Amino acid sequence: MxxxxxxxxxxxxxxxxxxxxxxxxxxxxxxxxxxxxxxxxxYINPVVFEGNPYPQVPAQCHTETSLGRQNACLFCHTNGLYKLGIGNNNPQAGAIPQVNFQLDYGFDPYSTQAPTAAKNYWLNTLSPETLLAAVTAMDINPNxxxxxxxxxxxxxxxxxxxxxxxxxxxxxxxxxxxxxxxxxxxxxxxxxxxxxxxxxxxxxxxxxxxxxxxxxxxxxxxxxxxxxxxxxxxxxxxxxxxxxxxxxxxxxxxxxxxxxxxxxxxxxxxxxxxxxxxxxxxxxxxxxxxxxxxxxxxxxxxxxxxxxxxxxxxxxxxxxxxxxxxxxxxxxxxxxxxxxxxxxxxxxxxxxxxxxxxxxxxxxxxxxxxxxxxxxxxxxxxxxxxxxxxxxxxxxxxxxxxxxxxxxxxxxxxxxxxxxxxxxxxSFDSDLGWQEMDYLGTKVRDGVATSTTPEPTNRHAGIGEFALLLNHTVSANLYGVMPQSIEASLKAAISTDNDYSDNWTAIKTDDAASFEQSVTLRQTLLREYVSRKDYLNEDGTIKGFLLYPVTNDAIENARRYRQVVATQRYIYGKDVFAETPISYHHYRDASVAEVKNDGTPYQFGEIISERSIQLDEPTRFDYRAGNGITLIDSDKAFLQGGTYFPDYVPYLK
Structure with a gap:
């Protein structure tokens, strides 16, 4: 020691x-x-961790990308700082060979004998009903x-x-x-x-x-x-x-x-x-x-x-x-x-x-x-x-x-x-940066939250930082999930009556074609919303409903998290949704279907609990590593609906 x-x-x-x-x-x-x-x-080898031997791989890394229309990967897996030569020697979007986690589900096992890294071990997030069952077994009623x-x-x-x-x-x-x-x-x-x-x-x-x-x-x-x-x-x-x-x-x-x-x-x-x-x-x-x-x-x-x-x-x-x-x-x-x-x-x-x-x-x-x-x-x-x-x-x-x-x-x-x-x-490059963290100056009046600090601009991308998030994730978080309170506000704002090209639509999961059509339309409409700056108030602050939950949603989120506390199941995830996030379901067309570790294809709508791995060549460096593709297209331009962004830098103006 x-x-x-x-x-x-x-x-x-x-x-x-x-x-x-x-x-x-x-x-x-x-x-x-x-x-x-x-x-x-x-010293301890993480391979022996009970229940989750790969806790360094966040639950967000297991999500689908809505056929490439969502790219939350860019905010972690980037070459930007590495190319600037400052503070980061871990490029993850193609700057070094065989490493591009915006394009690949490249889950890498510790060894060829270790448990698979391409399995989603975050059961609390993947299947929240299992967490509730554990709480119920303790004779606890979260309500x-x-x-x-x-x-x-x-x-x-x-x-x-x-x-x-x-x-x-x-x-x-x-x-x-x-x-x-x-x-x-x-x-x-x-x-x-x-x-x-x-x-x-x-x-x-x-x-x-x-x-x-x-x-x-x-x-x-x-x-x-x-x-x-x-x-x-x-x-x-x-x-x-x-x-x-x-x-x-x-x-x-x-x-x-x-x-x-x-x-x-x-x-x-x-x-x-x-x-x-x-x-x-x-x-x-x-x-x-x-x-x-x-x-x-x-x-x-x-x-x-x-x-x-x-x-x-x-x-x-x-x-x-x-x-x-x-x-x-x-x-x-x-x-x-x-x-x-x-x-x-x-x-x-x-x-x-x-x-x-x-x-x-x-x-x-x-x-x-x-x-x-x-x-x-x-x-x-x-x-x-x-x-x-x-x-x-x-x-x-x-x-x-x-x-x-x-x-x-x-x-x-x-x-x-x-x-x-x-x-x-x-942090903000002014006296504003030397203050208590206030989430863009949150103020709550009569139950309504607003911000007082205008949206900061990403100094390398040249657009608002929150605009960049909306443009590339079509969601309010890195799970690709849009809370119902945001859905309702977007539905009211984005419509042909307000001179948008179409009406805001729910995601359709009847079949692969309708799913693709609906997520493509949502991306188009949200980008219109951003380009018109309708996500901002007149003073340049971000509209409160995009950042701050209503009281009941905040309380219920806390109630779900307390189930993790009561069971001490942190190794299975700290993010708990009311139901399995839509981004964990398989809504791909058969031509690009994801498969399980053993090569068995997923059925439409099935929950993706594990991803494909390379088993064809045992002598290759990536044997038993993940080889699934995210469907984010590196050749598709932003104006064509592309989301690939390999050189994101987190710095603000």
């Missing part, structure tokens, strides 16, 4: 940390220094749950109060379940107007500035993908904290202005905004540290509480903004423990097949410079550390290739992250 020297950074900065409140925690003072220890984990009361309970604070040690330490150092729960006290939220989180609790404070006790944490406000929007059932807070030297001037004194400069400079580096005149080193006590485009400095922390949706929460009276309920589904955490620039490794560099981490403490090594930790609800709704089987879902999205200079850990990742991160690259 390897050890991670959790005190490495802190030891080197020990002379700079005096006076930051590190000894003001009475509980920590009762524990001698000898009881502290380095983080120690063990009896008072969900509005449930989501207003504070389970995060209770967990935080169990974290031993000082919250200025990224790792408390004590061998207990919450040692890597981020040192962000929820009682100190929301952040102040400048985004900094300040506290009156001495153990939370790095230094005192002119506004109060600064914890070092700063809120990030970013444009979400079609994953973490209120419409999908979850809302986020995102916070960043750098190591102590980034908060200090050259004399070693804490300095708010210096810290602000360093955070701004880091944002430029992550968002590819550095110029020839940009500083090459950070400021103050961190002046010896180089600014690296697309890379965070060692010691960076990111905290991500993932909340339930509360449509009654609007950020007023000191409450959290953006429909954030008090209760969290999870608290996620990233710590950059290695000085690693993703661009120093090539896509073909080897990686390991075992995951290093600790189930009792809820953390894993992502194999690409970061430790990932996560705390999720137990069956009673209290937070607990996640297991490695659960945290491997995180590695699936927050990872990349490594040069092999460290222990060979399991890696995965997508093509759209910058140094394994999603949020900071998409």
């Amino acid at each position: 390897k050890k991670i020297n959790n005190l490495l950074l802190l030891a080197s900065f020990a002379g700079l940390l005096s006076g930051c409140g590190a000894t003001n925690d009475p509980e920590a003072n009762q524990i001698t220094a000898e009881t502290k220890s380095a983080l120690v984990g063990s 009896n749950w008072n969900m509005q009361d449930y989501i207003q309970e504070n389970n995060w604070q209770a967990a935080y109060n169990l974290r031993v040690g000082t919250s200025t330490d990224w790792d408390s150092g004590y061998d207990q379940p919450f040692r890597l729960l981020p040192g962000l006290n929820p009682s100190a939220l929301p952040a102040d107007n400048d985004g900094f989180v300040r506290s009156i609790d001495a153990k939370d404070v790095y230094f005192n500035d002119d506004f109060g006790g600064n914890t070092g944490w700063r809120a990030i406000n970013f444009m979400p993908y079609g994953i973490f929007s209120p419409m999908t059932g979850s809302v986020s807070g995102i916070y960043i904290r750098l190591a102590a030297p980034f908060m200090q001037n050259s004399a070693g004194d804490f300095d708010l202005a210096i810290y602000q400069q360093n955070l701004e400079l880091l944002r430029d580096a992550i968002q590819n905004r550095l110029t020839d005149t940009s500083p090459t080193n950070y400021f103050g006590a961190a002046s010896a540290i180089n600014v690296v485009a697309g890379s965070y400095p060692q010691g960076t922390e990111l905290a991500h509480p993932l909340h339930y949706v509360d449509t009654t929460a609007d950020g007023s009276h000191g409450k959290l903004p953006g429909m954030r309920a008090t209760r969290v589904k999870e608290v996620r955490y990233m710590y950059k423990d290695e000085d690693f620039n993703p661009m120093e490794a090539r896509p073909d560099d080897g990686t390991g097949d075992a995951i290093y981490g600790n189930d009792q403490q809820g953390w894993v090594d992502n194999g690409s410079g970061w430790l990932l930790a996560g705390f999720i609800e137990d069956k009673n709704g209290d937070l607990r550390p996640q297991s490695r089987a659960e945290l491997t879902q995180c590695i699936g999205c927050h990872s990349g290739f490594h040069s092999g200079t460290k222990d060979p850990n399991f890696t995965s990742g997508t093509g759209n992250t910058v140094d394994s991160t999603w949020s900071f690259p998409r």
Whole structure:
């Protein structure tokens, strides 16, 4: 077993940390220094995970594409950042041979002896009736749950109060379940107007500035993908904290202005905004540290509480903004423990097949410079550390290739992250970006949600970011699903009476021809809707019904998710729909029919539970790997209904 020297950074900065409140925690003072220890984990091969040996492959990757009319794949599987040479060495849309996950269902098994990777193991999402059956077997009736009361309970604070040690330490150092729960006290939220989180609790404070006790944490406000929007059932807070030297001037004194400069400079580096005149080193006590485009400095922390949706929460009276309920589904955490620039490794560099981490403490090594930790609800709704089987879902999205200079850990990742991160690259490049995450300025008045922040523009595609989503997915999320509330509003807006070429239509599943006709028409009409900017209000904000659920839908979504909590079936998926999503059904014509692992063709309308694999040539590199095609046509132009987009870049203007 390897050890991670959790005190490495802190030891080197020990002379700079005096006076930051590190000894003001009475509980920590009762524990001698000898009881502290380095983080120690063990290795496990994901092939042994019970129920789902491929948690790094999200449930969205198993969806159909409406015969190529929907392409949600582009938001993860892209070459864009790789071609820019910044922050991502994991191109997934054809920039390297045999890897184009926009065109292929290329599920790759760990070995030829491992279970098939081309099976949909996300049973909660694929067949929600199996989840309900598990709940019923526990003698639980979800209809009896008072969900509005449930989501207003504070389970995060209770967990935080169990974290031993000082919250200025990224790792408390004590061998207990919450040692890597981020040192962000929820009682100190929301952040102040400048985004900094300040506290009156001495153990939370790095230094005192002119506004109060600064914890070092700063809120990030970013444009979400079609994953973490209120419409999908979850809302986020995102916070960043750098190591102590980034908060200090050259004399070693804490300095708010210096810290602000360093955070701004880091944002430029992550968002590819550095110029020839940009500083090459950070400021103050961190002046010896180089600014690296697309890379965070060692010691960076990111905290991500993932909340339930509360449509009654609007950020007023000191409450959290953006429909954030008090209760969290999870608290996620990233710590950059290695000085690693993703661009120093090539896509073909080897990686390991075992995951290093600790189930009792809820953390894993992502194999690409970061430790990932996560705390999720137990069956009673209290937070607990996640297991490695659960945290491997995180590695699936927050990872990349490594040069092999460290222990060979399991890696995965997508093509759209910058140094394994999603949020900071998409934060607003202004003071608006240093605020609590508010989902484009969500405001709820008389039960109606609106936004106050205009739609941001994708600076590489040159169109609105939400417009890009609608144009390529014909849905409100990455599952290709349009909630009924959105369907009703689109039906009222898109009609020949309003000078559209046709009337908005439901998807027809009578036969393959009617299915193709209806999804093609929907794509055409939604693109008309986008080109006319009818998805926007006059002030450039996105119409609320596209982003925010009605109260009943939010409550029922939470009720379905709580079934996962009650059964602890996270390994089978966290996204639960009222019924199997339409995008999991086989509506193809026989000429392009998908087949099962054994080559048996699917019948029209059948649920796709597994996909075809290459069995013809056992000596080929892709033996037993997925070889199904998505039907996204790389030669079909956008104006002809094409959706292929290999070089998507997540950066905003």
